[in-house]
Amino acid sequence: MRSAFPTYYSTILDPFADMVGEAIRYLNQLKPPQSPSASGTPGYLGNDPTGPHYGNVTKAQLGENMASVAEVLQDAADLFRGMPNWNHPLVMPNVIPPANTAAIISAMMTQVFSPNIIEGEYSWDVERTEMETSAILADLIGWPTDEAGGLFTFGGSGCYFYGIKYALTSCLGMDSRCNGIRTDAKVLVSQQGHYCKQNSTDWTGLGMNNYIEIDTDDATNAMDFNHLEEVVRSFHFSGTPIAAIVCTMGTTDAFAVDPIDKVRTLVDELYPLEKHPDGVGRPLIYADAVIGWSWLTFKGYDFAANPLGFAPEVLCEIKKNYEAISKVVYADAIGCDFHKTGWATYNCSVVMVRSLHKFQELLSRPGSAYLQARTCYNPGLYTLEVSRSGSYSMAAWATLKFMGYF
Secondary structure (H helix, E strand, O other): HHHHHOOOOOOOOHHHHHHHHHHHHHOOOOOOOOOOOOOOOOOOOHOOOOOOOOHHHHOOOOOOOOOOHHHHHHHHHOOOOOOOOOOOOOOOOOOOOOOOHHHHHHHHHHHHHOOOOOHHHHHHHHHHHHHHHHHHHHHHHHHOOOOEEEEEEEHHHHHHHHHHHHHHHHHHHHHHHHHHHOOOEEEEEEOOOOOOOOOOOHOOOOOOOHEEOEEOOOOOOOOOOOHHHHHHHHHHHHOOOOOEEEEEEEEOOOOOOOHHHHHHHHHHHHHHOOOOOOOOOOOOOEEEOOOOHHHHHOOOOOOOOOOOOOOOHHHHHHHHHHHHHHHHHOOOOOEEEEHHOOOOOOOOOEEEEEEHHHHHHHOOOOOOOOOOOOOOOHHOOOOOOOOOOOOOHHHHHHHHHHHHHO
16 A cells, blocks of 8 residues: 555656556547548547546446556546547637646646745745745736735635625625624626626625616626716616626626726726725626636837737737736736636636735634734635645746746
8 A cells, every 4th residue: 555655755667657657657648649641530639529428437346456656547547538638629618627737746746745935834835836826916906016926726606705705805894704794785796607606795794685787788798887887877876785786897708898997997996095095895896707807918118119920910919918917907807717718727727805904804814723923924724725726826837937928
């Protein structure tokens, strides 16, 4: 049994690296031949699109004896047979790009020693990958890097969930955390907004009847600002709290970008900071930028000189998209998916907040007997998750280190 675990000491006889290589070789055998004339269905691993096969799952039983690692790895690789090969040009999935090599291997490294980025003692310098990635993103957004911060979580829905929880606590006050949501605060989001608007209002206890859909423009699919303003002013006049206004910064299909700059102007007009210095009663602006965030990497690109030589019509679209997405700087919180337009492993998402101190202050909990603040960065005191895999932040960090600007 001891041979089934990586050794805790250095030795050239540890077979772990060879086993990893063997597992990858099993997977490689499922890839189609390179020849463009290959027959069958090369877009599916193992040339077998007949599955999935769930018929006998309820008959699974624990084996009488240990199996060999090689046998288990071969069986594991066979589970991929018939799966769509996201890397193949004949497969067009819903924003599931191929993951880059640096992200895959870096994320895999965390599986060996299991760093938990809940706090420093459990992860040591692996925790830096969350902080450094957040600083890079904050700089791309245009936020002060010493004030903003980010938390890696379970996908874009996790980012959205954090955003709504942050908004509810900010708008309704700390009492809402202790005694529960007792006010029908509203979440405003466009008709084109992601369906996790239902998940988040449901699971936070606010209730799905309390998200309000804003009309969208037929030509652009973006939020109709006139309708939004009408709804916001109506709720403001009646004294109904608006916890969050969600601006979708790049929808999955039409890449609609909501007018977040106008939303910021409206919020600042109706809910000035001098009357809401602690945020209570003031709507929080959440930018669902899980698709669009990556256009921020064109920050600083010389569109006039065009050093990468983009065709004029392409350059025009790049510039237009960058300028639209760059307005996320007006948000209070932003969701970004690296596993979508960041070419990282699945899943890999980070929610960014303009003021990390405020976020920590609003959502911190008392420490536990075994989780103590022995280092200067202890997100486990305010995150939803207590077990936080370092694979998310490691994959994103490796992607940014590997790709850079150009």
